[in-house]
Amino acid sequence: MQQTLLILGFVWPEPFSSAAGSRMMQLISIFKSENFSITFASACAKTDNASDLKALGIEQVAIELNASSFDDFIVKLQPDVVLFDRFMTEEQYGWRVADQCPNALRILDTEDLHGLRKGRQQAFKDEQPFDYSYLNNDTAKREIASIYRCDLSLIISEAEQEILTQFFKVDDSLLYYLPFLLEPLSEESINNLAQFNERQHFVTIGNFLHPPNYQSVLYLKKSIWPLLQHQLPEAELHIYGAYASEKVYQLHSDKDKFLIKGYAEKVTEVMQRAKVCLAPLQFGAGLKGKLIDAMNNGTPCVMSSIAAEGMFGTSEANGFITDNLSDIVDSAIALYTNETLWDDAHKKGFNIINTRFQLKDFQSDFIQMLNDLQSILNKHRQGNFIGQMLQHHSLQSTKFMSKWIEEKHRKS
Structure with a gap:
């Protein structure tokens, strides 16, 4: 019945x-x-x-x-x-x-x-x-x-x-x-993803009605991005998220390459173009959809311990987990510039998707x-x-x- x-x-x-x-x-x-x-x-x-x-x-x-x-x-x-x-x-x-x-x-x-x-x-x-x-x-x-x-x-x-x-x-x-x-990632779909030299820039994403996401963008704007931009002057940070308010758009700066993009029509394309995803959440709970999106599309991450909570179990993360400002910056630079390190993190994300969330x-x-x-x-x-x-x-x-x-x- x-x-x-x-x-x-x-x-x-x-x-x-x-x-x-x-x-x-x-x-x-x-x-x-x-x-x-x-x-x-x-x-x-x-x-x-x-x-x-x-x-x-x-x-x-x-x-x-x-x-x-x-x-x-x-x-x-x-x-x-x-x-x-x-x-x-x-x-x-x-x-x-x-x-x-x-x-x-x-x-x-x-x-x-x-x-x-x-x-x-x-x-x-x-x-x-x-x-x-x-x-x-x-x-x-x-x-x-x-x-x-x-x-x-x-x-x-x-x-x-x-x-x-x-x-x-x-x-x-x-x-x-x-x-x-989630559905498993096939070897064919993995092999079709853009590789290290085909990607550029940093990305972060999150619904702006959710306070942890807005605070994360503020942290990027005030503390993290100035240090990253000094080391990687050609890189851009692309910030996506639904329901961006005027106060969010006021953070946009072409000069600083801190770019508020708003709602992402196709998250897969956004993630597949980016070289590194930044998720420095300072408070929050639950599993983070932005990390799932990143791993599904082969994008290594630099994330806080709160962002990573509950995500990886005993498996290795698809990047770096740290709450220290200088370590966040150093880890992001390392992933962005070191192809061997990037490729290792890229592959670890697929393993997480296919072993923990099937x-x-x-x-x-x-x-x-x-x-x-x-x-x-x-x-x-x-x-x-x-x-x-x-x-x-x-x-x-x-x-x-x-x-x-x-x-x-x-x-x-």
Whole structure:
């Protein structure tokens, strides 16, 4: 019997604008291959960059916040599985799903740990080294509560799974490691990529609505690029990213060859032309789509430890990992000028893609786990007492706040 999946999106997926958009399309691909009937619903306005889900046979539904019309919608749909895109979506709709479709399997795709990112951002603002005390923030408390209220949460990074189990003491039964899910790189496609002497310039890329990306560009502008340009005066830095604001474009300088390019229509072409990718993120969480794009296209990277987190496992990186300013500059120059070093890093990226993130290595186990969980759902929930407690108490405040807002809108 065909199962029905409802995805509640915080935003409509934009796979060419953000790693989160790519991630969502990967999850959709898994469920489509398993013949799920899929509905994607969101209260967010759709942009021109959003994927045409209808063309993929996916029903698209615009829903409202704080509106009982959602109850009517989900009762009619009767999904077997509900996937929340980020914890904020679960906060808004989780109680309605639990009320109207109590037997539906509730899954949270965390994308990355927002509480971890917020904590690192605060440590950066405080000019202090990050430690676990920074995880005691309101975002983390909301996020962990959402994880407990769901039957399962998808974790994109092994490092984040360790934080959840070791620091927050979340039981393993509520978590499932599911990283980026990619197709293998063939030898033919690898051999067709541009080589060292066919490439030029540096590149960085990232959605500018994401604070870590903007801060990274500021770091490049103020600290890294002046030193690099002094050593490599003919090189340019090409900065790509969706939703660049006026303050981003004000960083553009033809004189300094610091070039804000805006939205990349074809990321593969951008990466294949570049000689080195720079990813000096100073805070953040999750897996970085820019590194996947670089490795897929044979572009070595110089990256911070935060950018590299969860990406390489026990394998060697496709370049250099460092947080020291002078080492960042020296590593970038070495990759840019040393063909032997560049070629070694170029090849290591292909190895990472083909050994750590293969769709075939995760898909069947993931679907089998969901089937097993559905068969013991009541027992699974009984074992999650904290989740039951949060459903009973804390979510009531969200529920009645939503009802109050709905009533207020009705009377206004």
